[in-house]
Amino acid sequence: MLTMSEINCIKFLRNHKSYSINKIAKDLNLNWRTAKKYADESFLPKESPSSKRGMMYGTxxxxxxxxxxxxxxxxxxxxxxxxxxxxxxxxxxxxxxxxxxxxxxxxxxxxxxDVENDSRFERLEHPPGEAQVDFGVMEVVKDSHAVDVHCLILSMPYSNRTAAVALPAENQECFLTGLKRLFKEIGGVPQQLRIDNLPAAVAKARTTKEDAIYTDAFQQFVTHYGFQVQSCNPYSGNEKGSVENKVGYVRYNFLVPSPVMNDFESLNRRLASSLRDDMERIHYEKKVRIKDLVVEEKKHLLRLPEEDFPVFKEELLKVNKYGEVTIDQTKILVPSGSRHGQVRAILKWDDMKIISRHGEILY
Structure with a gap:
C-alpha cells in the first residue's frame, strides 16, 4: 500500500497536471492498475470495527x-x-x-x-443486588402496656423493596438473626450490604484514614453468606438515605396506631404480609410495579447457603456473692450459682442457657 504522500503526488499529477494513467505509471515506476486505482478513486476515512471472530462468538x-x-x-x-x-x-x-x-x-x-471497570456500579445509581439495613425503634402494645421493639429494616434501592423484622434488642444475636430472616424473606443474599456503625457489627468505626473494623462474629457471618459489607462514615445518615426513609415509612404506614403484639413471631408474620402487599405499588421514578422490579433484581442476588448459620454468643460470667450474674445490664439469679465462681452463658436472640464449668445446666 502506498503512503499518503505518494497518493497525493498521483492525485496532483492526475488532476492538476492532467497526466495520463500511462505517464503516471511510467514516471513513478508503478503498475498501471495501481496508478489507475489511486488516481481516479476516492479514499475517505472509514471506521474499522474490531469484530470478534472465532467459533465461540455468535454461536x-x-x-x-x-x-x-x-x-x-x-x-x-x-x-x-x-x-x-x-x-x-x-x-x-x-x-x-x-x-x-x-x-x-x-x-x-x-x-x-469486572465491577471496578463497570460504570453502572456507581453508588448513586444503586445497582440491582445492593441493600441497606438499619434499626428503628417502634411502639407496640403488649399486655395492655406500650413497649418498644427494635425493627431491623432492609431496603433495596434499585427496586424500592422493603423488608422488616421486629426484635427485642439491637445486640449481636438479634442483629444476625434479623439478617438471616431478611435474607430468607427476599429469597437471596444481597451482593453488597451497607450498614451504619452498629455496635453489633462494628468494633471500631470508620474514619477518614482507616476502614471500619468489624466484630469477629459479624465477619464470620459475612464469610458464610458471601456478601460485601460497606460501612458509613460516622454521623453520615445520608450515605444510606434509602433505608433511613424506610424506617419512617414502616413506622407510619404499618405500626401506627401501635398494634397489639402477642409475640414476636405473630407480629413479624403480619409485618411481612403487609410489606409483600406493599410491592404492588408503582415505583416513584421507574413507573412500573415494585413487584416487577423485585423479580428482575432477584436474578442479581446470591443464593442462600445450604447450611444454616447458628447465631449465638458465648460469654464467661462471674457470679457475685448473691448468686447473680449480669447479662445486658440485668441481674439474673442463678440457682446454686453461688457454688460456682464463674459460669458460661449461651445467649440467643430469644433465650439463654447458663452452664457450669463442668457442663451442668444451671438456668
Missing part, C-alpha cells in the same frame, strides 16, 4: 458458556465449575474447539463483568 457454544458462567456467579467460589469442567461439559454437546479457545473466551467474559 451457541459461546451462549452456553455464558449461561453456565452466570449460573456459577450466583454460587460460592468452591461450588463453581472450573474452566476444565466447563470445557469437558461443552465437549459432550459436540464442541470440537480447543481448551485454550474456551479459556480465552471465559477470560474475556470475566473482564467484561
Amino acid at each position: 451457541r457454544w459461546g451462549e452456553m458458556i455464558e449461561d453456565w458462567l452466570q449460573e456459577d456467579a450466583m454460587m460460592k467460589k468452591k461450588q463453581r465449575r472450573t474452566n476444565k469442567k466447563l470445557y469437558e461439559t461443552l465437549c459432550t454437546y459436540g464442541f470440537e474447539g480447543s481448551y485454550r479457545t474456551v479459556c480465552q473466551f471465559i477470560k474475556e467474559w470475566r473482564l467484561g463483568r
Whole structure:
C-alpha cells in the first residue's frame, strides 16, 4: 500500500497536471492498475470495527458458556465449575474447539463483568443486588402496656423493596438473626450490604484514614453468606438515605396506631404480609410495579447457603456473692450459682442457657 504522500503526488499529477494513467505509471515506476486505482478513486476515512471472530462468538457454544458462567456467579467460589469442567461439559454437546479457545473466551467474559471497570456500579445509581439495613425503634402494645421493639429494616434501592423484622434488642444475636430472616424473606443474599456503625457489627468505626473494623462474629457471618459489607462514615445518615426513609415509612404506614403484639413471631408474620402487599405499588421514578422490579433484581442476588448459620454468643460470667450474674445490664439469679465462681452463658436472640464449668445446666 502506498503512503499518503505518494497518493497525493498521483492525485496532483492526475488532476492538476492532467497526466495520463500511462505517464503516471511510467514516471513513478508503478503498475498501471495501481496508478489507475489511486488516481481516479476516492479514499475517505472509514471506521474499522474490531469484530470478534472465532467459533465461540455468535454461536451457541459461546451462549452456553455464558449461561453456565452466570449460573456459577450466583454460587460460592468452591461450588463453581472450573474452566476444565466447563470445557469437558461443552465437549459432550459436540464442541470440537480447543481448551485454550474456551479459556480465552471465559477470560474475556470475566473482564467484561469486572465491577471496578463497570460504570453502572456507581453508588448513586444503586445497582440491582445492593441493600441497606438499619434499626428503628417502634411502639407496640403488649399486655395492655406500650413497649418498644427494635425493627431491623432492609431496603433495596434499585427496586424500592422493603423488608422488616421486629426484635427485642439491637445486640449481636438479634442483629444476625434479623439478617438471616431478611435474607430468607427476599429469597437471596444481597451482593453488597451497607450498614451504619452498629455496635453489633462494628468494633471500631470508620474514619477518614482507616476502614471500619468489624466484630469477629459479624465477619464470620459475612464469610458464610458471601456478601460485601460497606460501612458509613460516622454521623453520615445520608450515605444510606434509602433505608433511613424506610424506617419512617414502616413506622407510619404499618405500626401506627401501635398494634397489639402477642409475640414476636405473630407480629413479624403480619409485618411481612403487609410489606409483600406493599410491592404492588408503582415505583416513584421507574413507573412500573415494585413487584416487577423485585423479580428482575432477584436474578442479581446470591443464593442462600445450604447450611444454616447458628447465631449465638458465648460469654464467661462471674457470679457475685448473691448468686447473680449480669447479662445486658440485668441481674439474673442463678440457682446454686453461688457454688460456682464463674459460669458460661449461651445467649440467643430469644433465650439463654447458663452452664457450669463442668457442663451442668444451671438456668
